[in-house]
Amino acid sequence: MNLGGAIKINKCAVIVLVAILLFIFYVFTATSIDRTYPKKHDKVNLRKLVIGLILAAKSGGNQVIKISNEPDFGGIKTKGKTLEGVNDYVTKADVNSHCSIAYSLWRIFPKLNLISEEDVQKKNCPDDIENFDLDPSVLGNVELPDINVKTEDLTLFIDPLDATKEFTEKLFQYVSVMICVADKKGEPIIGVIYFPFSKRLYWAWKGHGVSENLINVKADLEDGVQNPIAIVSMSHAGAVKDLVRSMLGEKVSIIQAAGSGYKIIQVLEGNATIYLHNTRIKKWDLCAGNAIVDSVKGRMATLKREKISYTANSNYVVEDGLLVEINKNVMN
Numbered sequence: 328m329n330l331g332g333a334i335k336i337n338k339c340a341v342i343v344l345v346a347i348l349l350f351i352f353y354v355f356t357a358t359s360i361d362r363t364y365p366k367k368h369d370k371v372n373l374r375k376l377v378i379g380l381i382l383a384a385k386s387g388g389n390q391v392i393k394i395s396n397e398p399d400f401g402g403i404k405t406k407g408k409t410l411e412g413v414n415d416y417v418t419k420a421d422v423n424s425h426c427s428i429a430y431s432l433w434r435i436f437p438k439l440n441l442i443s444e445e446d447v448q449k450k451n452c453p454d455d456i457e458n459f460d461l462d463p464s465v466l467g468n469v470e471l472p473d474i475n476v477k478t479e480d481l482t483l484f485i486d487p488l489d490a491t492k493e494f495t496e497k498l499f500q501y502v503s504v505m506i507c508v509a510d511k512k513g514e515p516i517i518g519v520i521y522f523p524f525s526k527r528l529y530w531a532w533k534g535h536g537v538s539e540n541l542i543n544v545k546a547d548l549e550d551g552v553q554n555p556i557a558i559v560s561m562s563h564a565g566a567v568k569d570l571v572r573s574m575l576g577e578k579v580s581i582i583q584a585a586g587s588g589y590k591i592i593q594v595l596e597g598n599a600t601i602y603l604h605n606t607r608i609k610k611w612d613l614c615a616g617n618a619i620v621d622s623v624k625g626r627m628a629t630l631k632r633e634k635i636s637y638t639a640n641s642n643y644v645v646e647d648g649l650l651v652e653i654n655k656n657v658m659n
């Protein structure tokens with residue numbers, strides 16, 4: 328009886344002791360886990376990021392398609408005029424595409440530094456942002472390595488809807504969604520260009536892999552081009568046509584098109600020899616294409632033959648025009 332009581336007390340003491348020990352163990356391991364992995368998102372696996380960017384570009388494109396079916400595209404606004412006097416439009420499709428890209432990426436990679444043509448608070452975003460998982464099947468048969476880099480060394484440039492003006496005119500073939508990653512030095516290393524209306528997708532991770540539709544694009548350094556085809560902007564074609572003829576001679580054919588993403592892809596697909604532009608252009612219009620052109624060893628530069636730098640703190644405007652070619656023998 329007495330003995331039983333003593334055992335009872337001891338049992339209680341043991342339980343309390345074990346509880347205290349467990350608590351100390353918990354506190355210790357919790358803080359030591361914190362010490363070992365201080366900030367979970369300080370590093371990014373670039374293979375996973377490529378997968379994320381492809382899925383984000385598609386989710387942005389899905390928003391663009393959805394709004395293309397709404398009357399007046401959910402309301403067309405102008406952000407003013409460009410220096411060349413062309414209206415700078417924004418629609419609900421630009422906004423919703425940005426939302427979908429930015430917030431779906433931040434869900435998985437919360438510390439990514441994003442620079443986008445649009446800047447939208449979450450409360451102004453639609454409710455139907457896609458929360459995707461990183462499904463590697465979007466890479467097709469392309470194998471990519473697992474490489475981890477510091478998140479803070481990356482800057483993403485996003486154009487949630489390139490060719491907004493043409494979108495409002497239902498010239499949907501020119502519309503693309505572009506996402507790009509630049510490294511610490513400002514070099515574009517990953518680019519994704521997605522055409523939501525034709526569902527064509529192009530991507531490249533410089534030095535590691537390109538989408539299957541780009542595998543056969545080769546920079547031809549041997550042969551000159553007999554009949555060059557230049558692709559230029561539709562919106563201010565006059566001056567650029569003169570420039571093209573002065574650079575490539577009278578025999579040059581000229582195609583007019585919209586969307587820098589579209590024009591870059593026309594050069595990559597061999598439908599144009601060179602893309603020339605002579606007015607200001609924003610870096611989110613160029614970064615993804617630049618990563619892809621570099622990956623297939625083509626050339627993308629200003630008309631002064633200077634590389635474009637995509638650092639986080641840079642000026643986001645390229646003032647000196649643009650030249651894109653795969654065959655570097657078209658001009659010097």
Ligand SMILES: *[C@@H]1O[C@H](CO)[C@@H](O)[C@H](O)[C@H]1NC(C)=O
Nearest residue numbers: 527589592593596597598599
């Ligand atoms: C390139 O031109 C061909 C022939 O006109 C066309 O079928 C193809 O769709 C074009 N490529 C792209 C990317 O528009």
